[in-house]
Amino acid sequence: MLDASALVLYFPGPKTVTGEDVLELHVHGGPAIVKAVLSAIPKCSSQSTSLGAIRYAEPGEFTRRAFINDRLDLTQVEALGDTLAATTEQQRRLSVRGTRSGLAKRYESWRHQLLYARGELEALIDFSEDQHFDESPSELCSSVSKQVESLIGLLRVHSQNAVRGELLRNGIGIALLGAPNAGKSSLLNQIVGREAAIVSQEAGTTRDVVEVGLDLGGYFCRLGDTAGLRKAKQEALATGDPAAIIGEIEKEGMRRAKLRAAESDAVVVVLSFEPTSQGEVKLHLDEEVISTAAELVRERKNVVVAVNKSDMVSIEMLEDSVNQVLAALLGLDKGRIHTISCRLAETTAPGPQTDNASTSNIQSFLQGLIQHFSELTSAIAPDSESPGSADPSIWQDSLGATERHRLLLENAIRYLEAFIDEVEIPASMQEEREADIVVAAEHLRGAADCLAKITGRGEGGDVEEVLGVVFEKFCVGK
Incomplete structure (x- = not known):
């Protein structure tokens, strides 16, 4: 007998915090009881072959399992870290906004938009000689260029809001x-x-x-x-x-x-x-x-x-x-x-x-200072006529973007600006050179990979390394 009034709860997956079967032991928090329970668990493992090896969780392992089983996306995982670290009301609100927001869906939407545009350009590369396209190469590049310019504007505002969110966080x-x-x-x-x-x-x-x-x-x-x-x-x-x-x-x-x-x-x-x-x-x-x-x-x-x-x-x-x-x-x-x-x-x-x-007048001064803080950390919204800017909640949610998100967004912007430079050739130089579709498509791939690294999904080259860095920030057992 380790604890006379303990509680054992079994939660069958997949509707659990990790998406897996979960067994919780609720015991009294005295150091001696906790130590006795932790000492007894390995003995249960050695006596039953069906249980397999029982070990301590690695830092962030439960959260990693929740991510793998689609219970959380990577932006929600990072917001969970903010929740655990929050010490003020504004930090708490920021973390709650992050866990409930559609940041990952927004990033994935932009990534798929770039993948679709890249697919159109690569189809032009691979099949231009034996297939007929509704648009000429120049028309297609012009159409994709307009989409990319609009996306650059949205990414810039998103990045600016991430900076404002960092003021609340740090x-x-x-x-x-x-x-x-x-x-x-x-x-x-x-x-x-x-x-x-x-x-x-x-x-x-x-x-x-x-x-x-x-x-x-x-x-x-x-x-x-x-x-x-x-x-x-x-x-x-x-x-x-x-x-x-x-x-x-x-x-x-x-x-x-x-x-x-x-x-x-x-x-x-x-x-x-x-x-x-x-x-x-x-x-x-x-x-x-x-x-x-x-x-x-x-x-x-x-x-x-x-x-x-x-x-x-x-x-x-x-x-x-x-x-x-x-x-x-x-x-x-x-x-x-x-x-x-x-x-x-x-x-x-x-x-x-x-x-x-x-x-x-100290109280009035402090109230004025707090009002200035509110202005300093309020979300910026793009031009109302810009595509994708109709929903104001998107830009409030973007305050929850982290420094890691911001750096990747800025990298994506650089790739997209390089794409614009490649396909939009000044009239005075059009006789000397033409757009290199292969290079332009690579710039779109680079931007899409940056967005993939934010969400931890897709074909981002270093996604596994990104996941390791994020989950290692959590305490053992979270």
């Missing part, structure tokens, strides 16, 4: 950029809800990038606090003020800050109100910060501005500061500028906030 990289003592570290601590970065009145306490991972509104984010950016003031240098000198360590910190901003998916530029030598309070627009932020805006980076220390000024000055930012960062949308006060957030009692003129 996390959205965010860089906090600003001048020393603007409040970047304070804002980081407010967002993560703990003291992740050192906060001090002394400027320049952050030298290297401080990165924190967190769940923000269901989105996994990688938030990086960077060293402050500043430009040395010539008048201060002339007086020998040591604080005006930018040393080698600070220069390296600034270089890393700019690099992190360039590599991030979104950048939060932190500005602040500061007292002047005349006793006034003005919006501090450091030349180095503004020039870096302006360059990011021109490069169409997702830039959001947080104007900190709003508790130091009136509402009128807050409104004026927004106009100053818009003038300094041409092309930035007004809805991407938020006024906040980290100091008020630190002194406000915990609990639901009702942001108004006298509160920190």
